[in-house]
Amino acid sequence: MDRPPTMKDVARAAGVSVMTVSRAFKSDRSVSQQTREKVREIAEKMGYVFDSTAANLRSQKSGFIAVTIPTIDNGNFSDTVGSLSAHLNASGLQILLGYSDYSIEKEEELIEQLLRRRPEAIVVTGGRHTERTRRLLKQAGIPVVEMWDLPTDPIDHVVGFSNASTMEMMVDHLVEQGYQRIAFVGGDTVWDTRGADRRRGFVTGMARHGLSGQARFIAGGKPPISMRQGADAMTELLEQYPDTEAVICVSDPAAFGATTECMRRGLVIPQDMAVAGFGGYELSSISHPTITTVDPRPMDIGSQTAKLISFLLNSAERHEGSKRVEISPVLRPGASTMR
Amino acid sequence: MDRPPTMKDVARAAGVSVMTVSRAFKSDRSVSQQTREKVREIAEKMGYVFDSTAANLRSQKSGFIAVTIPTIDNGNFSDTVGSLSAHLNASGLQILLGYSDYSIEKEEELIEQLLRRRPEAIVVTGGRHTERTRRLLKQAGIPVVEMWDLPTDPIDHVVGFSNASTMEMMVDHLVEQGYQRIAFVGGDTVWDTRGADRRRGFVTGMARHGLSGQARFIAGGKPPISMRQGADAMTELLEQYPDTEAVICVSDPAAFGATTECMRRGLVIPQDMAVAGFGGYELSSISHPTITTVDPRPMDIGSQTAKLISFLLNSAERHEGSKRVEISPVLRPGASTMR
DNA sequence: TTGAAAGCGCTAACAA
DNA sequence: TTGTTAGCGCTTTCAA
Numbered sequence: 145m146d147r148p149p150t151m152k153d154v155a156r157a158a159g160v161s162v163m164t165v166s167r168a169f170k171s172d173r174s175v176s177q178q179t180r181e182k183v184r185e186i187a188e189k190m191g192y193v194f195d196s197t198a199a200n201l202r203s204q205k206s207g208f209i210a211v212t213i214p215t216i217d218n219g220n221f222s223d224t225v226g227s228l229s230a231h232l233n234a235s236g237l238q239i240l241l242g243y244s245d246y247s248i249e250k251e252e253e254l255i256e257q258l259l260r261r262r263p264e265a266i267v268v269t270g271g272r273h274t275e276r277t278r279r280l281l282k283q284a285g286i287p288v289v290e291m292w293d294l295p296t297d298p299i300d301h302v303v304g305f306s307n308a309s310t311m312e313m314m315v316d317h318l319v320e321q322g323y324q325r326i327a328f329v330g331g332d333t334v335w336d337t338r339g340a341d342r343r344r345g346f347v348t349g350m351a352r353h354g355l356s357g358q359a360r361f362i363a364g365g366k367p368p369i370s371m372r373q374g375a376d377a378m379t380e381l382l383e384q385y386p387d388t389e390a391v392i393c394v395s396d397p398a399a400f401g402a403t404t405e406c407m408r409r410g411l412v413i414p415q416d417m418a419v420a421g422f423g424g425y426e427l428s429s430i431s432h433p434t435i436t437t438v439d440p441r442p443m444d445i446g447s448q449t450a451k452l453i454s455f456l457l458n459s460a461e462r463h464e465g466s467k468r469v470e471i472s473p474v475l476r477p478g479a480s481t482m483r
Numbered sequence: 484m485d486r487p488p489t490m491k492d493v494a495r496a497a498g499v500s501v502m503t504v505s506r507a508f509k510s511d512r513s514v515s516q517q518t519r520e521k522v523r524e525i526a527e528k529m530g531y532v533f534d535s536t537a538a539n540l541r542s543q544k545s546g547f548i549a550v551t552i553p554t555i556d557n558g559n560f561s562d563t564v565g566s567l568s569a570h571l572n573a574s575g576l577q578i579l580l581g582y583s584d585y586s587i588e589k590e591e592e593l594i595e596q597l598l599r600r601r602p603e604a605i606v607v608t609g610g611r612h613t614e615r616t617r618r619l620l621k622q623a624g625i626p627v628v629e630m631w632d633l634p635t636d637p638i639d640h641v642v643g644f645s646n647a648s649t650m651e652m653m654v655d656h657l658v659e660q661g662y663q664r665i666a667f668v669g670g671d672t673v674w675d676t677r678g679a680d681r682r683r684g685f686v687t688g689m690a691r692h693g694l695s696g697q698a699r700f701i702a703g704g705k706p707p708i709s710m711r712q713g714a715d716a717m718t719e720l721l722e723q724y725p726d727t728e729a730v731i732c733v734s735d736p737a738a739f740g741a742t743t744e745c746m747r748r749g750l751v752i753p754q755d756m757a758v759a760g761f762g763g764y765e766l767s768s769i770s771h772p773t774i775t776t777v778d779p780r781p782m783d784i785g786s787q788t789a790k791l792i793s794f795l796l797n798s799a800e801r802h803e804g805s806k807r808v809e810i811s812p813v814l815r816p817g818a819s820t821m822r
Numbered sequence: 823t824t825g826a827a828a829g830c831g832c833t834a835a836c837a838a
Numbered sequence: 839t840t841g842t843t844a845g846c847g848c849t850t851t852c853a854a
Contacts (some may be wrong), residue, residue: 148624150831161841166833174839191622196599197540198831202846206536216561216568226555229582238596241580243568257577260535283530285487371769397765404771426736427766430710432743489847500825505849513823537847541830825854830847837842 149192158186169194209237210263212254214246218368220423220442227446235454246335246367252277259284265453271295272337287456291449303449303469307338308345310438310473314392314420315349321481323390323418327360329377330394331367339367339394360385369394374401390418396425399435418481434478444471488531497525508533548576549602551593553585557707559762559781566785574793585674585706591616598623604792610634611676626795630788642788642808646677647684649777649812653731653759654688660820662729662757666699668716669733670706678706678733699724708733713740729757735764738774757820773817783810
């Protein structure tokens with residue numbers, strides 16, 4: 145016959161019961177060393193591949209952790225996922241990844257789909273979700289972690305930072321350097337809630353220094369904002385507000401695009417124009433001049449989330465209250481804002 | 484009781500059999516419109532979530548496509564995965580992603596783990612694998628696609644391009660521009676087989692023009708090669724071979740790092756030094772000067788792979804022979820090599 | 823259009 | 839240390 149061999153086939157070939165085969169494939173079960181080796185050897189020879197699907201159904205444990213991110217096309221999110229994945233794999237857990245494309249409606253659909261796979265926990269990016277998403281997550285009966293944000297009304301657990309605060313830090317830094325007429329370049333804020341938070345932080349930070357940030361906002365389009373969009377936004381900015389001294393971009397790639405546009409126009413950074421970004425990308429530390437950025441430590445978000453999940457799954461008891469892990473982003477001053 | 488509701492619970496609440504509930508959740512089965520609506524409404528109210536695990540076990544279809552890439556920390560691979568994912572989702576398939584970290588041993592382990600989830604097809608990056616990996620894949624009884632390469636001895640299907648040829652193209656371009664003393668910067672070739680192929684192409688291309696490429700090779704370390712490593716390699720190159728006129732880097736980020744190092748040293752690109760990369764990253768088209776690169780069209784690799792998989796899964800019959808889809812990378816000349 | 827019975831491949835629970 | 843029995847939550851198959 146042609147169908148792939150099952151445990152039953154292996155059991156028959158090895159002259160033992162299926163239960164013995166099952167045990168031979170676990171690590172800490174009671175099987176004699178001799179039997180285990182024999183069974184494994186025969187299984188390998190037969191080309192037997194263990195079927196997790198069946199095991200999961202019976203034991204009601206999928207070994208999956210569901211994760212949603214807006215897009216894979218963003219080094220910060222992929223760093224978080226990479227780190228999360230590496231840490232969870234060590235615990236024998238696998239990531240089930242989905243992309244919401246910056247849409248909370250798509251996120252709802254995605255989460256519904258992911259929950260059908262019976263993940264043991266679910267990690268979502270950001271603090272804004274549809275009402276139905278919130279309900280689905282609360283009813284799911286598994287740990288829920290919101291990451292990359294500090295929601296005011298969290299669903300359950302949180303591993304994140306305040307996007308608004310990072311931009312307040314940045315405004316403080318620029319004002320300290322003597323800049324006053326500061327602009328903000330971001331994406332359409334209906335889409336990118338974290339981008340919107342950053343813009344809000346910019347406005348608040350400016351107000352604290354008695355400056356108006358409201359006026360100088362350039363929308364670069366749908367996120368993730370590309371380098372090209374950053375460059376185009378710079379052009380628009382120079383047309384609309386030619387007296388601008390400094391620009392804060394919603395992300396490092398956009399900031400890099402903005403610097404190249406300045407160079408093309410013969411503007412000297414940071415004398416004629418200061419440029420700052422967000423994300424702590426390698427690009428910012430190596431470009432010439434180096435670009436001031438805020439590093440949100442995406443790998444730490446991943447590892448802290450993994451740690452939290454391992455804790456939640458391993459402690460047998462139901463937990464009282466929800467954990468909240470705050471990550472502290474770091475301002476990394478570059479040559480682009482030091483005049 | 485506290486456990487999540489099952490189809491049985493929904494059936495009881497709706498006063499129908501489980502089979503009717505099951506049918507109400509499929510699209511094209513025979514259920515009366517009235518019954519379907521009633522069942523779905525009750526299910527939603529109860530907070531019922533369909534359990535794919537059980538459905539998959541019974542129907543022997545997981546809805547998973549397993550995919551392995553070396554790392555998520557590489558824009559080219561994530562572009563391919565993003566595109567693949569988007570196209571497969573449209574067919575109701577979900578990606579099960581794993582990272583091999585550029586190690587064929589880790590890849591073997593990873594593939595073994597992924598096969599236990601009973602994917603309906605598997606996509607692996609690259610043409611070099613352990614003997615056991617090849618055996619596992621051949622025995623798996625599902626379509627196997629090797630992407631991002633054109634292996635000489637493919638396991639099954641292939642969607643890729645010749646990494647060596649891209650570098651021959653690049654050498655041709657540089658020689659055409661009048662460069663002769665050309666160097667290559669890449670990673671440790673034992674790790675990155677695609678990087679090794681590119682280096683081979685470089686050597687072949689040079690030889691075709693009667694030039695020696697063998698000599699000027701700078702190893703930048705374990706892949707993926709960072710911008711910093713590209714910059715450091717440039718430093719090493721200038722020390723070892725100060726007469727070098729042009730450098731081809733294994734990837735765009737490395738090439739960008741190399742250009743920044745040149746700038747720091749006051750070298751003018753492309754007059755004093757030409758720099759070229761690989762990957763067709765946005766970075767290359769927007770940096771100043773723009774950097775010559777080869778675009779391997781990673782999104783096309785993803786969409787073509789998705790298309791192939793859909794075809795293979797939908798045609799009921801066993802297929803004779805293996806498909807081979809060749810992608811044509813495009814040379815994108817930039818200012819960095821045009822003297 | 824609906825339902826009853828059987829079973830997908832594994833493991834929990836218990837027995838020997 | 840090993841085996842037996844039952845069943846995880848669905849869908850296939852067949853019957854009404």
